[in-house]
Amino acid sequence: MDLTGLQSFPGAYPVGARDELPPGTLLGTQAQWGWHSVPSQQRHNLAGSTVMYDSPRGPVPYVDMVGDIVNDRETGTSEAENWLRANAHRLDLGRIGLRWLDHGTERPLDQADITDAEQTLDLWTGVVTSRFTLAGYPVKITTACHPYRDEVAFRIESPALRSGLVIGVDFPYGSEAWHDAADWTRPDAHSTVVGVPMSSADDQGTTAWPVFRALDNSRYRALITGQRLGVEQTGQHTIRVSGEDMDPGAPDVLDFAVFFTPSGDGDCIPRGSNRSTPAAPQPGLQATAGYGVVLSTAGIVIAASAQYWPQFWSSGGALELEATDDPRAKELERRIVLSQYLTAVNCAGSLPPQETGLVCNSWRGRFHLEMHWWHAAHFAHWNRVELLLPSLRWYSTVLDSARQTAKAQGLDGVRWPKQVGPDGRESPSTIGTFLIWQQPHPIYLAELVYRANPSREVLEEFAEIVFESAVFMASFAHPTSRGFELGPPLVPAQESYGSIRATVANPTFELAYWQWGLRTAAAWRERLGLEPVEEWSVVADGMVKPRVIDDVYAAIDVEPFTIRTDHPSMLCALGVLPQTDVIDPATMRATLTAVLADWDWGSTWGWDYPVMAMTAARLEDPEAAVDALLLDAGKNTFLANGHNRQTDSLPLYLPGNGGLLAAVALMAAGWDNGPEQHAPGFPSDWTVKWEGLAEAP
Structure with missing residues (x-):
């Protein structure tokens, strides 16, 4: 969201492109299941990109590229390679922002209209409060996301609601660009239709307007819910939400929620992938007729968030550095707290996350399996192994394709791919398909799960993933x-x-x-x-x-x-x-x-600094470990919101956050056969309090 608590100024939050394209934006709406593929005029397959390489086992096929990647830019790639690298891509499900309605004409806000802006994310409740003055009117907006549903809710309090302040919801086409999840240039390539509104069964006056979205073979719904709302389609892919017949004596308040959901056959999940099991409806949710979903209100979503996050912070691991005299301790503690929040939001879903999570696209939203350790291992170290399990279970859904890759190369077991979407199909690459360090990652992650819960059930659930990974490694x-x-x-x-x-x-x-x-x-x-x-x-x-x-x-x-x-x-x-x-x-x-x-620090990445810290800690040099975590380098920058910024095209980088948490846990809780002392990876003059952290292997 931007400083309005919605997505009102997408151009003010750019994501830099890696080629000659307009910038993308940080203001997107994404979900685990939200994927799309642009139809191809011809059926592309990986065989067209296969190149034979000499190996100790004889000639072996690799999914290479005819083109190359020079200075992070793809050059000379074929049409087939471009399509295979860009599809499936993660989709921006909808942009929700404030607008002015003046005598029937709707226009975006001007940033100059906003003054006195103040915005706070309450980490204890997960609720954002935005206050500002808009063209002379005071505005307060409360924003929250439901912890168990892909639903975001807003409470807008302002007299400007009586003077033309409305909400616009826009729906884009899917983008094949490296850095962008939305293509606004192809309005005729997709459809947006508002269905018949339906009412809840609770007699509270809650109404839901289903918005049906169709993008080629992808389908999903956006359910706009609230009380006394006006919802109308004002453009080919634009919905207006406003207060309907606001009583002169009633408060200047507009509550609404938007619930995004795949819509059954032909939904946004590519064939062969999995979908996380939906949680049971929470107390206060009412069933609706006809669409197999439940309605909630802004108040219910805000309350659900406020109930979930205290449970999160009151469980798992914790670390405190407040009594440490070193002035760097406060900054390190800030990074630790914010990284826990950001990884819980972005890295704990049913798929391994992309490196920019659910915030914006990078590498077209496809995720990198060599980065999975950096996104997820820390959950086990911080005694939150339940947040690691969904993405680890994904590997079982791509066993067959990984087995076929190994077999094609004359090897046994499974060879895990590198850059993929939910279906696990590899992307042509001059680098990715030749990487091997992702291969033991599922073994490591499964071992962390077992250490947290040393049961036969864990062993049996992940045995095939562990054993087939090892079979390939021995064969390779x-x-x-x-x-x-x-x-x-x-x-x-x-x-x-x-x-x-x-x-x-x-x-x-x-x-x-x-x-x-x-x-x-x-x-x-x-x-x-x-x-x-x-x-x-x-x-x-x-x-x-x-x-x-x-x-x-x-x-x-x-x-x-x-x-x-x-x-x-x-x-x-x-x-x-x-x-x-x-x-x-x-x-x-x-x-x-x-x-x-x-x-060369300028060429490093955010997780390199935790690497140096973990190495220094295991070598019993805690001063060097802390120095590494807080090294003054561009790629080791952590913004005010906790994002580990790398470049204009990577304004956040979650492997840096996850790596930080893994390193700090090791430094505090120690490791197998390590020194028998409190917080062995921290200097002796640091006061480190911790609980609930797990010893590292």
Whole structure:
């Protein structure tokens, strides 16, 4: 929302484009299920982008790109590649903003009309209160989102409601742009129809107007509800909401809610994906006839939010730094609190989130599985494992396609994709399809769930995901006279080596992750009373050790060995991961020192700073851990609302928030076989109070 508590000034909150297009906007409305695909004149498939690469197993097909990505811009890509990368894309479900109605003519507000603006998000209730003066009229707007339904509610209090202040709801077409979820240039490509209004069964005068949306094969509804509302369609894709026959003696108040929902067959969920089970109706909701939904009012939505968030803050983990003298402690605590809120809102749904969550699109709204750990692992560390479970369960819905990818490459098990929508279809890429560090992520996340709830039910639910991941990992590693090696081809977590993907081998982090992941999967078989898989142990025990040059770990095992840009991912091998046989702590300590000395901070990303903090903590250098978390660098910026800003095109970056929470939890609660002391990752002169945090592996 903007400073009006709605979406009244979309142009004032831009999201920068990565090509020569107009900017997008931060003011969108998105849901887990809200996806769309632009029809293609020809049936595109990944076979058209397949390129054969030499590997130790012989020629292997990879979904590559004819074009390339240069300075974050796609160049020379084919029509088929562009379509496959852009579809399905996440959809902006509707824009809700204030407008003036003057003698029958509706116009947007002018920013100059707004003065004395003050806006507060109450984290305890999740309710936003916006106060301002609009063309001389005082205005107060209360905004809330229902915790269990895709429903947003507004209470507008102002005498301006009697002088032409109304609400406009606009509906766009889906956009294939990298940075935008809305295309306003194709009004004839979709339809918006207001249905027959219906009344609630509670005799309270609540009425709902269903708005039916059709975009090619995608369907959804927006249900506008309230009492004494005027709702009318004033344009092809525009709805006006106003107060109807406001009694001269009645308060100057307009309450309404908008409930977005997929509409059954042909809805916005691509075939083959899952949908989270809807929660049971909350107290006070009344059933309606005809559409199989329940009606609520603005008051009910606001009350539901105010009931949910105190429960959130009163459960899970907590950390307090108030008594610490270091002036940086207050800023770190601010980031911790706001990151908990932002990740709970954006990262706890039925799908792994896109890197900008439900705020705005990046990479067309498609999510990146190598980032899933950074979005979600912290939920387990903060004793909120129930917020991790929905997205972890998604992997079971794409097992078949992941198995087909592995089989096509002559491998066993499942190979998890990188950049996908709900159906799990890979995107053509010169980098993404060559990444492997997402492969052990489901093992790690499932292990965190088991540590939180060490039950047979957890083991049985996620066994297939864990075991099939491990089968691929053992199959992918190939034996040599040195031991088991990884690649080529591949691209490590540090993507600086994408141009030499055909020759890259043995990245430091991935070697350690392979050993840890296979041993963890073996432990799952033992817990279930199953026979061990000998191959897993043979591969794990025989992994080659990473290359060391000048007493520090190189990033990869071939020239140029280490490029000092992008992620310093070799640090993850003892930081994100616990101690493994292939990593020497003294060498990793020298590697951390070398990274801190001269890494190109401008090329880093927000989660790199938690990486350095976790590595420093495990190496028993808590001062360096805190320094890393609060390093003064552009990509380590946390705005007033907690967003980890990266660039104009990435005005928020949730992996930075999630990584911060994972690092802080490790620093406070410690890790397996770590120092037996309170808050071992914090300096001894910091006063750290915590409860409910889980020890890291």
